[in-house]
Amino acid sequence: MPDRLSPLDASFLYAEQRTAGMHVGAVMTFDTPPGFDVDAFVALIGHRLALVPRYRQKLREVPGRLGLPVWVDDPDFDLQYHVRRAAVAPPGTPEVLGELVGRLLSRQLERDRPLWEIYLVEGLADGRLAVVTKTHHAMVDGLASMDIGSVLLDPTPTPRETPDDDWRPAREPWGIELAASAVVEAVRAPGELAGRVFGDVRHAASAVGRTVEAALDTTRSAAGTRPVHPLNSATGAQRRWASAHTSLADHRAVRKAHGGTVNDVVLAVVAGALRRWMIARGEPLTSGTALRALVPVSVRARAGAEGRGGAGNSISAYFVDLPVAEEDPLARLGAVRAAMEAHKRSGRAVGAARLVGLVGLAPPIVHSAAARLAGKYSSRLYNVLVTNVPGPPRPLYAMGAKMLDMYPVVPLAGGQSVAIGVTSYDGGMHYGLTADRDAMPDVAVLADALTESLAELLP
Numbered sequence: 001m002p003d004r005l006s007p008l009d010a011s012f013l014y015a016e017q018r019t020a021g022m023h024v025g026a027v028m029t030f031d032t033p034p035g036f037d038v039d040a041f042v043a044l045i046g047h048r049l050a051l052v053p054r055y056r057q058k059l060r061e062v063p064g065r066l067g068l069p070v071w072v073d074d075p076d077f078d079l080q081y082h083v084r085r086a087a088v089a090p091p092g093t094p095e096v097l098g099e100l101v102g103r104l105l106s107r108q109l110e111r112d113r114p115l116w117e118i119y120l121v122e123g124l125a126d127g128r129l130a131v132v133t134k135t136h137h138a139m140v141d142g143l144a145s146m147d148i149g150s151v152l153l154d155p156t157p158t159p160r161e162t163p164d165d166d167w168r169p170a171r172e173p174w175g176i177e178l179a180a181s182a183v184v185e186a187v188r189a190p191g192e193l194a195g196r197v198f199g200d201v202r203h204a205a206s207a208v209g210r211t212v213e214a215a216l217d218t219t220r221s222a223a224g225t226r227p228v229h230p231l232n233s234a235t236g237a238q239r240r241w242a243s244a245h246t247s248l249a250d251h252r253a254v255r256k257a258h259g260g261t262v263n264d265v266v267l268a269v270v271a272g273a274l275r276r277w278m279i280a281r282g283e284p285l286t287s288g289t290a291l292r293a294l295v296p297v298s299v300r301a302r303a304g305a306e307g308r309g310g311a312g313n314s315i316s317a318y319f320v321d322l323p324v325a326e327e328d329p330l331a332r333l334g335a336v337r338a339a340m341e342a343h344k345r346s347g348r349a350v351g352a353a354r355l356v357g358l359v360g361l362a363p364p365i366v367h368s369a370a371a372r373l374a375g376k377y378s379s380r381l382y383n384v385l386v387t388n389v390p391g392p393p394r395p396l397y398a399m400g401a402k403m404l405d406m407y408p409v410v411p412l413a414g415g416q417s418v419a420i421g422v423t424s425y426d427g428g429m430h431y432g433l434t435a436d437r438d439a440m441p442d443v444a445v446l447a448d449a450l451t452e453s454l455a456e457l458l459p
Contacts, residue, residue: 002070002173002181005059005138010068012137013059017414019237021108023115024140025133025409026148026423027101027243027432030401032129038085038120041399045118046079050165051150054139055082058114063175067182073169074114083118092124094243095444101132101241105409105434109136116148129401137411153396153403228291230283230439231274231417232379238437242447243407246429246454257459258330260337265457266388266422266429267293267340268333271322272453274384275332277446278324289325294318294382318343319382329456379415391425407432418443 005013016022049055057071088096100121109115115136124130133148154160251265274291295318320343323335387410396403407430408421417439421432431450435443 002072002178003057004070004185005068007068009138013069015413016108018108019235020412020414021105022137022411023105023109023134023409024137024411025135026131027097027241027407027409028131028133028152029097029124029404030129030131030398031404032127032401036129036399036401038122038129041120042079042083042085044159044162044399045083045151047165048151048162049079050163050167052148053167055114055116055148055151056167056169059111059138060173060178062178062182064179066179067185070173070178072172075169075172077114077169082114082116083120086119086121087123088121090123092128097121097124097130098241098243098444101409102239102437104132104134105239105241106237106437109134115139118148118152128404131398132409134409149392149396152398153392154398155394155396157397157400157402159397159399227379227415228383230278230281231291231383232415233417233436233439235412235414235416235436236438239412240435240437240440240443241409242433242435242443244431244433244447244450245405246431246451248424248427248429250454250458251429253459254333254454254457258333258337258457260333261340262424263295263388264333264337264340265454267295267320267322267336267386268329268457269450269453270384270386270420271324271326271332271336272329272456273446273449274322275324275326276449276452277442280445280449281442285325287325291322291324291383292381293320293322293384293386295320296385296387322384329453333457378413383416385410385413385416385419386422387420388422391423391430393424393426395426405430410434412436418446 012022054071056074056077058074059069060072061069086100088100104119109117115138117134119130119132119134121130121132131152135148246269248262251262251269254265254268255262270293271291275285278285297316297318318340320336320339323332326332326335387408389408391406403425405428406423406425408423409432410419410421412419412434416436418433418435421434423430423432431447433443433447435446440446
């Protein structure tokens with residue numbers, strides 16, 4: 001059988017629109033040593049693609065939409081297309097890099113090629129090199145997107161040995177073969193789906209109950225969410241990108257002094273920053289002002305423990321109200337902490353994998369329409385996306401060049417003005433903000449407010 005997209009991964013593919021690209025990635029900067037050879041680095045990336053086979057595969061649609069798309073080897077794979085060199089004008093400031101990143105994020109990945117790109121950006125201040133990665137969300141979620149690190153990064157300045165790469169593309173299947181395999185899978189689907197989603201008959205009732213509860217929770221959340229003008233607007237195709245560098249130690253100090261988790265502190269920092277940004281814009285804040293965040297949570301480890309791990313997306317999510325009208329920063333943290341604890345006790349996270357897995361029973365053309373509708377009406381479910389993914393705790397290197405920071409790139413849904421990603425790395429907490437170019441010309445103001453918001457929480 002072909003390597004077919006899961007229903008959840010296919011949702012990310014179908015949700016993509018002209019104004020809503022679904023690629024994730026990172027912006028990394030490196031302190032390059034004297035004599036650093038960028039061409040040799042490109043060659044090393046190509047050599048190490050054997051460590052991530054998906055990066056030399058492309059998607060094929062099944063004729064007649066009889067099944068979800070499948071991954072096949074790309075017989076015309078072109079490394080130079082996927083790994084590109086660029087440069088910024090001197091003095092190569094972070095603001096200039098951010099402008100370039102915004103333009104790179106505005107371009108969608110081509111569907112007839114492997115769904116990833118890497119840009120090597122030269123000309124930064126102090127001779128630094130930036131690496132910008134783009135990978136379609138259909139390939140990997142936040143944690144799995146770190147797989148590109150298998151290609152780029154080493155734990156020491158000396159590059160590790162890489163096995164010889166003898167890759168040869170497998171024959172690309174004919175359309176009739178894809179259609180036939182989809183028909184066979186459709187015939188077998190009911191029994192296989194029951195085994196995959198419910199485990200066995202004894203657990204089926206509770207699984208259905210949890211799914212219904214999650215759906216009801218989602219409906220109730222939608223009923224209580226209203227678009228907020230600065231954060232929910234018509235989304236164009238062009239992007240801005242900004243970043244904020246903070247300390248993981250500072251986040252842990254707040255957690256130690258006031259309880260909760262580091263993720264609770266991140267959400268409180270975002271709440272405080274959004275408050276400052278809205279005040280700077282002259283937006284009215286009253287006791288009734290509420291912003292709802294969608295907070296994705298990776299459950300890949302749990303899925304793996306149950307024998308369903310592997311590549312692809314495995315996520316759940318919480319809807320969390322951010323108390324932006326609250327003046328007291330510690331009260332904001334307390335409110336966020338209480339909300340997250342209530343979600344965990346209820347056990348009713350919005351299980352995207354479970355819900356979309358059931359939707360996957362529908363024909364792919366219906367599945368596609370449902371995913372697009374979900375993206376179109378995202379502002380009725382939440383006001384801002386906030387996702388926090390732990391990164392490497394120790395320094396990493398690329399051909400001897402030390403990586404100084406790692407900022408996440410997250411996609412922007414239709415009707416959303418900004419999405420915020422957070423990644424920890426080597427003692428830092430790196431915030432990356434993807435914004436609509438027209439709706440948020442002041443995204444840098446929000447990025448600066450993040451550091452100010454963290455400072456007022458410190459003991």
